[in-house]
Amino acid sequence: MTNRWFGSLDIVGLEDHIVGALDFFDGPLELSWHHCATTSDLISVLCAMRFHLPAQQIKEARHSIAYLSNELIENALKFKSPGDVSIRAAVGGGAFNIQVKNLIDFAAAERFQTTLSDIIGGDPNDLLISKIEINAAQPDSRESGLGLLTLMSDYGAKLAWMFGPVDHLHRVCLETYASLSITGEIR
Amino acid sequence: MEVKTNEYHAWVEGTEIHLEGTMRLAGSEAYAPVRTLMEDVLDKATTAITLNLTDLEYLNSSGINMIAKFTIDIRKKGEIHLTVKGSSQIPWQSKSLRNLQKLLPDLDLVVI
Numbered sequence: 001m002t003n004r005w006f007g008s009l010d011i012v013g014l015e016d017h018i019v020g021a022l023d024f025f026d027g028p029l030e031l032s033w034h035h036c037a038t039t040s041d042l043i044s045v046l047c048a049m050r051f052h053l054p055a056q057q058i059k060e061a062r063h064s065i066a067y068l069s070n071e072l073i074e075n076a077l078k079f080k081s082p083g084d085v086s087i088r089a090a091v092g093g094g095a096f097n098i099q100v101k102n103l104i105d106f107a108a109a110e111r112f113q114t115t116l117s118d119i120i121g122g123d124p125n126d127l128l129i130s131k132i133e134i135n136a137a138q139p140d141s142r143e144s145g146l147g148l149l150t151l152m153s154d155y156g157a158k159l160a161w162m163f164g165p166v167d168h169l170h171r172v173c174l175e176t177y178a179s180l181s182i183t184g185e186i187r
Numbered sequence: 188m189e190v191k192t193n194e195y196h197a198w199v200e201g202t203e204i205h206l207e208g209t210m211r212l213a214g215s216e217a218y219a220p221v222r223t224l225m226e227d228v229l230d231k232a233t234t235a236i237t238l239n240l241t242d243l244e245y246l247n248s249s250g251i252n253m254i255a256k257f258t259i260d261i262r263k264k265g266e267i268h269l270t271v272k273g274s275s276q277i278p279w280q281s282k283s284l285r286n287l288q289k290l291l292p293d294l295d296l297v298v299i
Binding site for chain 2: 030066074132153
């Protein structure tokens with residue numbers, strides 16, 4: 001497998017003002033899950049305050065940034081191969097931007113690429129409702145698969161993914177990029 | 188019937204289900220106790236159920252899947268009317284609760 005891209009390639013790159021960068025070291029999921037929530041909230045506070053906005057819009061921006069960050073980091077923690085998760089958050093161009101990087105095994109990468117091929121180009125809200133109906137018909141399914149569709153449908157987030165080459169342990173480096181438009185000048 | 192942790196509280200008063208706090212649980216298995224609480228109400232209800240989310244500050248996508256499935260279960264049962272109470276002050280609700288009406292057009296969404 002060589003590099004493969006999916007999604008909105010125009011959002012890739014964090015040449016903006018990096019606000020935060022951190023790595024989650026490999027550890028128990030329960031602890032990482034707690035760190036995910038804390039980190040998402042911290043990113044939202046640090047990034048939302050960079051925009052000149054009235055109080056109510058700051059509240060909404062904080063929530064949207066936290067939600068986006070939380071869903072992407074949750075996905076990385078749930079589906080990653082053993083290894084760290086790297087997070088970079090930035091603001092620029094009237095948007096909040098985030099990159100989440102982790103390793104996944106080759107089979108998971110192939111399954112995820114099939115999923116992405118199915119959802120990219122479709123209407124996000126139709127896909128979301130359709131996925132909810134499918135989940136309801138499969139009560140034993142352990143994963144909802146709603147996170148990315150919710151971000152695209154309800155939050156208007158733009159997303160992109162880069163799959164790197166397979167390494168000698170049959171792992172692939174996955175970089176997930178997301179951008180959320182925020183109205184307001186950057187401080 | 189109730190489920191209470193440091194982050195959230197779920198309880199039932201009659202046929203009104205209250206979810207309160209922050210729910211960022213790790214997938215469907217983690218939501219199972221709350222789902223069981225909701226299904227118990229559905230099993231016993233005969234005419235109406237209210238889902239009170241006015242103090243639910245945060246619900247991740249796995250939690251949204253849970254309440255969406257609950258909405259579909261009510262649709263399948265047929266004779267139960269669902270009212271969802273939400274808050275205009277909580278951003279995720281403004282963005283996502285309207286999707287429930289696409290699953291169950293007769294649902295009453297009351298935003299306070």
